[in-house]
Amino acid sequence: MNETAGPPQDPRDATLTTADGRAALRMERALAHPPERVWTALTDPAALGRWFPAEVALDLAPGGRIVFRFPGAEDGDPSTKGVVTAVDEPRLFAFTWGGDELRWTVAPEGRGSLLTLVHTFGDLPGAASFASGWHLCLAALARSLDGGPAAAGQDRGALHEAYLHRFGLDRGTVESVGETGARRVRFERQLVRPAEAVWAALSAGIEPVAGLPAPEGFTADGVAAGPVSEVRAPHSLTYRAEPDTTVLWELGEGTGHGVRLVLTQTGPAGFDADAALAAWRTRIERLAAELLRL
Known part of the structure; x- marks a missing residue:
């Protein structure tokens, strides 16, 4: 072909x-x-x-x-x-x-x-x-x-x-969560490589370990990575991030073109979700560009 x-x-x-x-x-x-x-x-x-x-x-x-x-x-x-x-x-x-x-x-x-x-x-x-x-x-x-x-x-x-x-499918959303005023940044994006290739690009040879800070590839500018709370390679990673937020990466079933990424960062009412939205959009764009070179 x-x-x-x-x-x-x-x-x-x-x-x-x-x-x-x-x-x-x-x-x-x-x-x-x-x-x-x-x-x-x-x-x-x-x-x-x-x-x-x-x-x-x-x-x-x-x-x-x-x-x-x-x-x-x-x-x-x-x-x-x-x-x-x-x-x-x-x-x-x-x-x-x-x-x-x-x-x-x-x-x-x-x-x-x-x-x-x-x-x-x-x-x-x-x-x-x-x-x-x-x-x-x-x-x-x-x-x-x-x-x-x-x-x-x-x-x-x-x-x-x-x-x-x-089609504008690179844009994330900011959602309200529950009745406490909590806010969630969410991206759902189809990627063009399988989960194993995406995980390898994110980890860059440093596998996440529960209790240790998340590898840099799983972070975005302005997101200070705290300890990993759960990891299921190559499908999901959860860690704490400042200020008092939770970041979750999920790599699941997509269209057959590659893996489906769902990324969320959830924080309290004072969480600057708009800044996080811009930071994660930039990070995911870098990831998508790197995957095209594989």
Whole structure:
């Protein structure tokens, strides 16, 4: 597979919106082929197999089943199955995929077509993974229609990070905790490497030990590390920090692109959470940049 790096350039007009706890990713691609040819590429299993990284079986009718067979995936995995919800040849093809909803529309544009994908899902922090994956699939689809080599490329992380910043997914939040006025800084961010690689980058060869100060890599500017209270390498680290706060790093299951980071710092009402928010955002950006070099 080819590596793909650099900022998003194609498809055009990728947008992300949220409503009622769901996120909607919209991506468009202008194609130099009539809607009928694009429709075949979207709905014929043999044509799908030339650009989509899974074997697809489907009953092309509302209520029909659609199944995605990825290499190594278990047949019983519900995330590989869905139901066709709309078919209007050659304009509209929609289906569910696990808990997600996908809607493909094809419209005439000049001598070709405008293909639009709207992918609706519940995992907002995973949006950059979905966007970078569809980016590569749509590029492969265009190559397939043009008669060229259509295998989807592979993103080593730069494309993912470009979409992450484009959608503002690098920003944390400040939350109120309970009735005491306590404040919590929270970041949830999809990373592009597995937990073991992220833990190694954070620890830099100095493994955390309960009762000793947290290694510098787990801290941010202005966060004075106190003793580690709990460590479960390579998945979590908890330590005390001044002034009277608790920092928790968690590396859990993500989208498959890499590990999901959840970082919190919780303190009393007087805790300067806004300053901590800026400091942790800078620290996580440094970590993300380091992971791209691995």
